[in-house]
Amino acid sequence: MDYRKLGFCSKAVHVGSDPCPVTGALVSPIYQTSTYTYENTEEAGKIFSGEKFGYLYGRDHSPTEYQLEEKIAALEGGEDCKAFASGMAAIAATMFALLEAGDHVICTDVVYGGTYGLFTKIFSKYKVDVTFVDTSDVAAVEKAVRKNTKLVYVETPANPTLKLTDLAKVSALCRSFGLKLVVDNTFMTPYFQRPLEFGADLVIHSATKYLGGHGDAIAGAVVGPREFIKEGLHQPVTKIGALISPFTAFLIRRGIQTLPLRMEKHNANAMKVAEYLSSHPKIERVNYPGLPSHPQHELAKKQMSGFGGLISFEVKGGLEKARAFVDGLEMIRLAVSLGDVGSLIQHPASMTHKSVPPEVRRATGITDGLIRISCGIEDVEDIIADIDQALSRI
Numbered sequence: 001m002d003y004r005k006l007g008f009c010s011k012a013v014h015v016g017s018d019p020c021p022v023t024g025a026l027v028s029p030i031y032q033t034s035t036y037t038y039e040n041t042e043e044a045g046k047i048f049s050g051e052k053f054g055y056l057y058g059r060d061h062s063p064t065e066y067q068l069e070e071k072i073a074a075l076e077g078g079e080d081c082k083a084f085a086s087g088m089a090a091i092a093a094t095m096f097a098l099l100e101a102g103d104h105v106i107c108t109d110v111v112y113g114g115t116y117g118l119f120t121k122i123f124s125k126y127k128v129d130v131t132f133v134d135t136s137d138v139a140a141v142e143k144a145v146r147k148n149t150k151l152v153y154v155e156t157p158a159n160p161t162l163k164l165t166d167l168a169k170v171s172a173l174c175r176s177f178g179l180k181l182v183v184d185n186t187f188m189t190p191y192f193q194r195p196l197e198f199g200a201d202l203v204i205h206s207a208t209k210y211l212g213g214h215g216d217a218i219a220g221a222v223v224g225p226r227e228f229i230k231e232g233l234h235q236p237v238t239k240i241g242a243l244i245s246p247f248t249a250f251l252i253r254r255g256i257q258t259l260p261l262r263m264e265k266h267n268a269n270a271m272k273v274a275e276y277l278s279s280h281p282k283i284e285r286v287n288y289p290g291l292p293s294h295p296q297h298e299l300a301k302k303q304m305s306g307f308g309g310l311i312s313f314e315v316k317g318g319l320e321k322a323r324a325f326v327d328g329l330e331m332i333r334l335a336v337s338l339g340d341v342g343s344l345i346q347h348p349a350s351m352t353h354k355s356v357p358p359e360v361r362r363a364t365g366i367t368d369g370l371i372r373i374s375c376g377i378e379d380v381e382d383i384i385a386d387i388d389q390a391l392s393r394i
């Protein structure tokens with residue numbers, strides 16, 4: 001059947017989830033193999049030269065990986081997808097594919113700490129220059145463009161400040177300067193935001209988060225034009241050895257089938273938690289794009305169809321009170337990562353964003369007292385009750 005006609009939820013279930021063509025098993029098996037065999041050297045030669053389709057080696061590709069890629073590409077509305085061993089592998093391989101020594105990158109000033117580390121500590125060694133800019137300010141992005149600028153890298157909403165970038169405006173700017181726009185869509189997933197529809201060139205995911213959804217697998221993905229995915233990314237993926245494993249591809253593919261249901265619940269729970277926090281006298285500030293008080297609430301409604309499960313907030317009394325609050329939680333787990341079925345809380349200044357220099361953190365709103373919560377799909381009353389008891393003790 002033509003899957004393109006299906007709605008988002010049906011695609012999440014059916015694309016890339018065909019039954020096994022050999023046995024008829026409803027769920028296709030995991031092709032857990034490192035290599036592939038051939039009838040004879042003539043057949044092997046044809047496959048290795050590309051004359052005939054066939055599998056080469058487990059570091060190049062696998063049938064299980066292809067099934068996952070078909071699903072993610074269909075959901076993001078892209079031509080093709082490449083799945084990676086982690087979100088960081090996806091980001092690094094994409095940058096290796098697009099950049100060369102002497103190039104310049106413009107990056108959102110508040111990004112995941114690992115991305116910041118990659119751009120500052122690794123790419124500087126290869127003579128790639130990065131300017132961190134508040135990409136919510138399109139004029140600031142334009143001002144940062146240089147003759148050697150190759151691409152703009154955006155995280156929206158940004159991690160952990162939840163600041164947004166106007167995708168339509170920044171992609172128009174990129175087009176006018178001939179730059180590529182790469183968007184990390186981990187926080188929203190294609191269920192709530194599809195950057196390609198706003199003119200982005202490539203979409204990146206840490207599939208570890210909402211796509212997998214169950215906190216049991218590390219993976220990444222890049223979606224974009226077929227030529228880039230098949231040709232541009234081929235060398236970096238196979239030469240770095242960054243491909244997703246068959247077992248992980250199976251887990252992420254299974255997780256995505258319930259993505260719409262989970263995202264609805266993450267969103268509904270986060271909205272209630274954000275409202276509760278906003279009205280609590282011990283809370284200084286709440287960042288959540290779904291709140292009318294968020295400075296970019298109108299933009300959020302324009303480019304996202306939901307607001308996601310992440311909230312960041314500050315407890316009155318700074319670092320000391322923030323730590324006491326987090327340590328007092330009982331059901332909500334203290335852990336990095338996000339998008340898991342269970343609620344997770346973390347302290348960016350000492351955890352995910354520790355690698356960002358303190359002065360940069362302060363300048364970009366990642367204060368020492370800032371806390372980030374990833375609202376899970378538990379009963380929202382239980383999430384709020386846990387926060388409430390921990391707040392009552394500080």
Ligand SMILES: Cc1ncc(COP(=O)(O)O)c(C=O)c1O
Pocket residue numbers: 086087088089112114115155159184186187205206207208218219220337
């Ligand atoms: C927004 C975002 N992008 C990328 C990454 C990196 O992904 P991974 O941990 O799967 O390598 C993370 C990890 O937390 C993230 O939050």
